[in-house]
Amino acid sequence: MGRWEPNARGRLAKAALELYGELGYEQTTVAEIAKRAGLTERTFFRHYADKREVLFDGSSALQELFVAAVAEAPESVAPIDAITAGLDAVSTAFEGRREHARQRQAVIVANAELRERELIKLASMSAALADALRRRGVAEPAASLTAEAAVAVFKVGFELWLTAPEEREMSRLMRESLDELKAVTARD
Template sequence: MGRWEPNARGRLEQAALELYVERGFGQTTVTEIAKRAGLTERTFFRHFADKREVLFSGSAVLQECLVDAVAGAPETAAPIVAVAAGLDAVGDLFRDRRPHAVQRQAVIAANSELQERELIKLATLAAAMADALRGRGVTEPGASLVAEAGIAVFRIAFERWIDGAAGEDLTALMRDSLAELRAVTCGA
């Protein structure tokens, strides 16, 4: 495939993930990723700051989706209901992406540097969600508590989804996890 072919970014992402799975993150170079994608290193660096960014490039889209859904929840919605709307929107983003997510998480799980980066991403999502809740008039510490709880629900459901929990979709698993949280905190 020639360098002029469309979707250079997508080709780089696919090549990187394939190589990370085959050889490991630490053993894969930017040169190898670019070559596998039929592109140059220069093209790689036009799209990504480094080889970690290939795995985390969707974070901005994920954050925007989550924040927009929380902010756009009905004005009368309780904070946890606004967070649930955000989680539902995130579930829609991941629909039909399980095979990619499974590979990505395997690469992350095998590398402590990437695990740290994943935790930073989750903390950033929680902070953004707390900001969205404060924008809805939720005061502290409530906004941060609900946002952190929402990210915990996401993380636990995502892990179950990656592990193939009964073939359920991510949205259903997040709803189940949120219901479990409510049950253990409210005695319901």
Template sequence: MSRWEPNARGRLEQAAMELYGERGYEKTTVTEIAGRAGLTERTFFRHYADKREVLFGGSVALQGLLVDTLAEAPASASPIDAVAVALQATAAVFDERREQSRRRQEIIAANVELQERELVKLDSLAAALAGALRERGVPEPAASLAGEAGVAVFKVAFGRWIGGSGEPGMGACIQEVLDELKAVTAGGRT
């Protein structure tokens, strides 16, 4: 194998997803992932701490996108509307990766350890959103409530989007779920 391989991270991710789908997460090893990608284990560990992180490696970028977009939301936006702006910024990213997102979710759903990891990552997103809201001057508990509500909207919208045919897109699913949340909190029924 050569010393430098183009798109090693992407190749490792693709190999892992294929193997997790074929053999299951538990039965797949780092050695097999690296071999399928045509890379070494050492290269794998340069990109990922463990085989679990292949599924969660994008969470840092997702969190950055959410926090950065929330920070740029109009100053007049309510906390939940600022969170909505941030959530909408993720829609295009997800729409471009629909099949990969669906495969990833199937793998996570089949493994309790991965489900727990997903919950930890979602909790980190809620905390990051709340922190960004506090930076905007939103007091507690409003910042934490809006951050948690935003993650709840994301989870429900993602489930609806993943389970559907691709239409409507993720952005429309986010808006539908946000509207339903607002109706529920206003005392109405959806």
């Protein structure tokens, strides 16, 4: 190992994503990740519990951002509009990170264990959003239904953002997805 360099966590995440893309998630070892990052396995485990968590490192921060934006929305807005504020907030977290998100998503989609972890992350996000809505005075089942709808809109908007032939603003895609949901639930 060479001289100490900053940003070990970022270097490990970058190395892991590169190796997952090159070798596949299952074939990549923690030792290979650490070596590619110029670090030791011990350093890896100081930052991450296992090689899976490298891909989900920002999940709690993203959830906190979403929940905080919903909680801070004006009290006068409808629950779905509080969710819109949350979708706008999480969209900013992805600015300039489309290629990284595409690479990460490709690794997750290719592995059943990672898809399951992604679903757990989204279920946790839904529960946290429902709790935030209940704290705003939204009764059940409206709080849970709105939170689940928010996660569905996030998933669809995120996928549209990743797969669009040209880069588009994520918040716009989130709002378009929410508008589609509103359209399919509107009465004639």
